[in-house]
Structure formats: C-alpha cells, structure tokens
Amino acid sequence: MERRHFLKSAGLGVAAGTTLLAAQVQARETAAPKKNAPWMAARTEAQIAKLERVKVDLVAPPMVHKHEQKVGPEPRVVEFRMSITEKEIVVDRDGTTMHAMMFDGSMPGPTMVVHEGDYLELTLINPASNTMPHNIDFHASTGALGGAKLTNVNPGEQATLRFKADRTGTFVYHCAPEGSVAWHVVQGMHGTVMVLPRDGLKDSAGNSLHYDRVYTIGEFDLYIPRDEKGNFKKYGSSAESYGDTLEAMRGLIPSHVVFNGKVGALMGDGAMKANVGETVMFIHSQANRDTRPHLIGGHGDWVWELGKFDDPPAKNLETWFIRGGSAGVAIYTFKQPGVYAYVNHNLIEAMELGAAGHVLVEGDWNDDLMKQVSPPGPIKG
Numbered sequence: 001m002e003r004r005h006f007l008k009s010a011g012l013g014v015a016a017g018t019t020l021l022a023a024q025v026q027a028r029e030t031a032a033p034k035k036n037a038p039w040m041a042a043r044t045e046a047q048i049a050k051l052e053r054v055k056v057d058l059v060a061p062p063m064v065h066k067h068e069q070k071v072g073p074e075p076r077v078v079e080f081r082m083s084i085t086e087k088e089i090v091v092d093r094d095g096t097t098m099h100a101m102m103f104d105g106s107m108p109g110p111t112m113v114v115h116e117g118d119y120l121e122l123t124l125i126n127p128a129s130n131t132m133p134h135n136i137d138f139h140a141s142t143g144a145l146g147g148a149k150l151t152n153v154n155p156g157e158q159a160t161l162r163f164k165a166d167r168t169g170t171f172v173y174h175c176a177p178e179g180s181v182a183w184h185v186v187q188g189m190h191g192t193v194m195v196l197p198r199d200g201l202k203d204s205a206g207n208s209l210h211y212d213r214v215y216t217i218g219e220f221d222l223y224i225p226r227d228e229k230g231n232f233k234k235y236g237s238s239a240e241s242y243g244d245t246l247e248a249m250r251g252l253i254p255s256h257v258v259f260n261g262k263v264g265a266l267m268g269d270g271a272m273k274a275n276v277g278e279t280v281m282f283i284h285s286q287a288n289r290d291t292r293p294h295l296i297g298g299h300g301d302w303v304w305e306l307g308k309f310d311d312p313p314a315k316n317l318e319t320w321f322i323r324g325g326s327a328g329v330a331i332y333t334f335k336q337p338g339v340y341a342y343v344n345h346n347l348i349e350a351m352e353l354g355a356a357g358h359v360l361v362e363g364d365w366n367d368d369l370m371k372q373v374s375p376p377g378p379i380k381g
C-alpha cells in the first residue's frame, strides 16, 4: 500500500502524517550524535593552536566547577591540572584508616566539564613526595587505553594529554597503572568528566532542560583487611597494606561502601543543599562496582542512568542503576522541604556499609502533595 493511502486509511490526514514524520525525523536528529556539526570537524595541530584556550580551576567534590550549560559552535581547548595525592585517610566513624590514592586530594577526583567537540587538555602531576607511579584512563577519550599509555608518571614527573571530547555524557576517569589497576581504583583514584551538548540538555521530547546546581558523588567499594579478631588492620604504608588488601578484594565483599571518601561525608556539614523549586543535577560515578541510586522522598525527574546525553533520558524513576565502570546523571526539581537521603538502595550497602548522603532542602511544605491526615496515636476502637 502506498504510504499516503495507508495514512488515510489509518485515520490520519496527509498533514497529520507529515507532522508525525517531521517529529520523527527531528527526534532522530536530536538522538543522533552530531558528527557533521562544525565543532566535530577533524583539525590539524595548527588549527587546534588557533582555538580559544580556557584554563579551569578544579573544585573539590561534591561541588563542580562553574560552567556554562549552552555554548556557541566554536570548540575550545579546556586546560585542567591535577596533582596526585597518596595519603592515609579515615574512612568511617570508628577511625578505620586506609592508605588512599587520590586525584587532587579528594575521593572522587574533581569533576571536569567540557562541551562536545572541545579538546580536554590535562596536566597530570605526580609529586616527588609520592611513592608510586600513576596515570589516567579517560572513558570519554579514544585511543591508547584511554590515555593511560601516554600519562605514566613516576613520582617527581608530570605529563600533559589532550583528547577530543567527541561524545556527550558523563564518563569515568581513573588511574590504571599496568599490574595494579584495580587496587589504584578502589583506593580512591577515580572521578568524572562531563561532556555537555553545545546546545544544552534535552528531555525525551527535545525540550531544553536546565539545572540550577550540580553535585558530584563518587561511590567507592572499599576492601579494608581485618585481623584474626575481626578488627580492621592499620598499616604503616600503602605497600604494607597491598597483600592483605588484594586478598580482601578477591573476596568481592567490600568492608565499606562510601560516598566521597568516608562514611557520612555527605551528611552534617558535608550535606548537599537545595531549595524548593530548584533543579539539581546529581552526577554519580562508580568506577568498579554496580550501584543503584535513589532519593528518599523524591525521584529522578530525568535520568540518564547510562550517562550518555545523546540518549533520551528516562522519566520519573524511583531508583536508577549505575554500572560499575560508568557515571550517570539524574536531575530533580525539589517540591518539598526537609532532609532527604540520597542512597544506594541496596539498603545494607547504604545503612550498614556507608553508601548514603543527605540533601537539606529549604522552602514551604506542600499539603497537596502530602499531608499527615492524623498523627500517630493510640488505635481508636
């Protein structure tokens, strides 16, 4: 049957059919990577040298450095610097310690934001005070094991890597030294790169989405060894802890699962904040192990659980899922005040092992959305 006749017999006029077709084409254009866009063009070294260079100072998680959501078509070279920190840290309320390895002294490392088609240029510094070689593997990049082969830095060295951010989304970056990749990752060396579409985020119908603030949460499964009595062991150095830690890792049962470096890091003084009416983006990375974020009392209004913005986001999610080795994004507009918990909804991992944080929200209560009709009291006959 000819298309026009089919549409007619299906009860659709020609005009309606055309509109439908146009909408489909538009949806496909929104969804497809913009490979022919001017900012995606291949460039020679000389052409790259002519692009505007922007230096960005990174900030510690859960904050994310200031950035624009929409930008013009001319790509930029965005420069970042990160220094590697090896340091003993306390990971829970009982004073349990771990010899952490960190990008810029935080777990996760700072989030870096660029736009599709930009060149991300990182200088990675391994100070002489450190003891181990490190490098960086960017899931957002293409080639050379994510950049790991080109950034091997011994203590006292630095290296600079440039890559083209040609895919949108949130992507994990992590250390990956040959022979001890897993150890460096679970000891703290991971973070997120967010590559925004140049025209900003879109909902599944192609309408613009905007966020008022953004928080970045890195979840870490920790494997702290225990002694014969079941107490957590303390070590004089990273090297001393290695053998036992490797054994604990091979058991695949974490001793702790924490957000941003320690149990309770995002509670009390560290709690995230928002106001009723504000739209908040939550970036969630887990470089090693699956997790399932959930906002107690809220939702994911729009969620890219795979973290890739060329896909249409899912809507109204209760719990979403971040695959080990990836970063995902949820945005939510707060409608009620109060203390919210943002958790990994394997509740044992959240409440017993530490994968929980708080969002303190100010504003007016909405009785239409929820009302306590009668407070708890004795059962009435």
Ligand SMILES: [Cu+2]
Pocket: 101, 133, 134, 135, 175, 176, 177, 184, 189
């Ligand atoms: Cu490392």
